[in-house]
Amino acid sequence: MSEAQQTTGTPAKAAPEGAAPADTAPDTPPRPRRGRPPAFDRAEALAAATRLFWQLGYDATSVSDLTTAMGIRPGSLYAAFGDKRSLFEEVVRQYGRSPVGAFATVALAEEPTAYGAFARILREAAAIYPDPSHPAGCLVISAATNVAPQDAGVQELLRELRNANLRTFEARLHQARQDGELPPDADPKALAGYLGTVIQGMSQQARDGATAADLARTAELALRAWP
Amino acid sequence: MSEAQQTTGTPAKAAPEGAAPADTAPDTPPRPRRGRPPAFDRAEALAAATRLFWQLGYDATSVSDLTTAMGIRPGSLYAAFGDKRSLFEEVVRQYGRSPVGAFATVALAEEPTAYGAFARILREAAAIYPDPSHPAGCLVISAATNVAPQDAGVQELLRELRNANLRTFEARLHQARQDGELPPDADPKALAGYLGTVIQGMSQQARDGATAADLARTAELALRAWP
DNA sequence: ATAATTGTTGAGTCATCGCTCAAGAAAGAC
């Protein structure tokens, strides 16, 4: 929810409008803009930045890396995205709306039972995390684990997203207990913590070279703990 | 096993003898050294470096951070430990010999059954990872997840340690199946991957604020998947 | 046309990075 916020004391002129206040228009309305048009595709540049942050993490990705991968000069980057931190936040927002970043939310919304939802989440994680079409693992889990103290806010941002996911898991499991899908002595918070632990572990395993088959076996074993 | 190795092309003069070729003498033999004695306690300095790397990770820990925490000047650090990379490798070696870093190896050596060993490992991880007497989680798991490309070797070092642990797990489980402790259709590699996944996830959870009680419940749930 | 607006460019800012080195200080050897 938090917006841009400059690191230095400059009077905040960056991040003109981007994709945040899209209101009710989901796609770019063909309104002709005023000045010189951008020479690069904003979505493509954002995707390139996403790949870099996903693979290297926030701190290890330099602005020089970013401008090279995005095919633009620093001035364009700062004019279009604010600063490095704002760019990262936009990357995280977009990742959360992408299929790869939202598969858990989608499964929770679509599956009628809690078991069905979490079984699907674990099995899809096993397929998605090692998928070679993108960097291994989950960006939210692994892109800001080692950060310098001055970038602690970035670490906190992702940590809060992870813990919010845990609370969503817990709420769904609480509902399942009320529905009688889980026994009355089941512990929603404990089960949510366990499932979150397995998911985060699977992301790390994928980054360490585990294959989709490896993770699929892990997912099936993990599901045997279901009450 | 690899020793020092300079990053730049200088003819390698660093890391005089440190603690590596300790031969058969486990403690420092009281042999009086020749020149000016060091003005700092090497073990204490190493412990301070360990805390920093453990908390921030390799890249996010600067040499300036290190010298401040260790109470020495850069020249002393480089004379005593080689370069930043060698210092980190020594930190990792010492961590692997410490109680906190070796609890899994100890449990595997001491427990007669595989189940006993892995149940103890999960329960001890639940107690150790969030212990406030040191940084949260496991240094080997979390100290080199986001590293710049030029430090990829550090990432590879810890990754290899993690994968070696997985192979140790797998060997112990293979033995358990041969002993009849596990059913003939049990899959040692899959089970090792699952247990490693849970352990790595618990480390991340501890870094995200999970308490010892939280992780203890996770450990018990994880053990329910045992064949 | 001219003005206003927006984007790009390339050179450049200051801070910090890992790291080095000559000079001096503290010990044992002689």
Next chain:
DNA sequence: GTCTTTCTTGAGCGATGACTCAACAATTAT
């Protein structure tokens, strides 16, 4: 004592970090 060895010190190295800015280019508005 003097010599040799080892460690500490403080200044400083080149490279890279995130970031800025004046000048120019490309578009719409009038």
